[in-house]
Amino acid sequence: MHKYGAIAGGGLAWIDLNLFNGKLPFTLRDSTPDHAQLKPASACSNIEYPKPDGKLSFDKLSSVFLSNTNHEEDQICHLVLTDSDLPIRDNLPEYDEPAQRYCPAGVYEVITNDDGSKHFQINAQNCVHCKTCDIKDPAQNITWIAPEGGGGPCYPNM
Numbered sequence: 001m002h003k004y005g006a007i008a009g010g011g012l013a014w015i016d017l018n019l020f021n022g023k024l025p026f027t028l029r030d031s032t033p034d035h036a037q038l039k040p041a042s043a044c045s046n047i048e049y050p051k052p053d054g055k056l057s058f059d060k061l062s063s064v065f066l067s068n069t070n071h072e073e074d075q076i077c078h079l080v081l082t083d084s085d086l087p088i089r090d091n092l093p094e095y096d097e098p099a100q101r102y103c104p105a106g107v108y109e110v111i112t113n114d115d116g117s118k119h120f121q122i123n124a125q126n127c128v129h130c131k132t133c134d135i136k137d138p139a140q141n142i143t144w145i146a147p148e149g150g151g152g153p154c155y156p157n158m
């Protein structure tokens with residue numbers, strides 16, 4: 001659907017799933033990686049989301065709490081930046097640092113310091129291991145590595 005659009009792509013997906021039971025004899029590959037699809041912030045307008053109502057919609061940190069996510073605090077950060085300056089130097093002016101928004105757990109924050117400068121903060125303790133950041137960072141600057149000792153989300157009722 002990403003490659004051929006909603007109508008042609010949706011039709012092909014329907015044929016694959018319903019007529020071939022998901023076993024289409026060839027693969028329709030999308031050759032453009034997801035991280036290369038990001039538009040610059042200047043080409044987009046801000047989306048004003050309504051505040052979570054606590055009934056049908058919830059804030060990120062309440063949902064992280066429900067996932068029972070936990071990591072030992074005295075471990076090396078399992079979200080590794082190849083270039084630690086890149087998020088503020090390149091991603092912030094070009095893409096308004098998208099990690100602030102695509103991470104479902106609010107792990108990445110751009111903090112304004114007292115002197116007006118900014119720094120990129122990683123709250124690795126909250127990571128729910130979706131690996132979106134590893135895939136979506138436009139510079140491919142973030143590498144997700146397995147944390148210590150089985151840390152991460154724990155859904156007791158699943």
Ligand code: SF4
Pocket residue numbers: 079102103104105106107126127128129130131132133134144
């Ligand atoms: S793996 Fe998912 S939850 Fe963890 S930091 Fe990356 S985007 Fe956020």
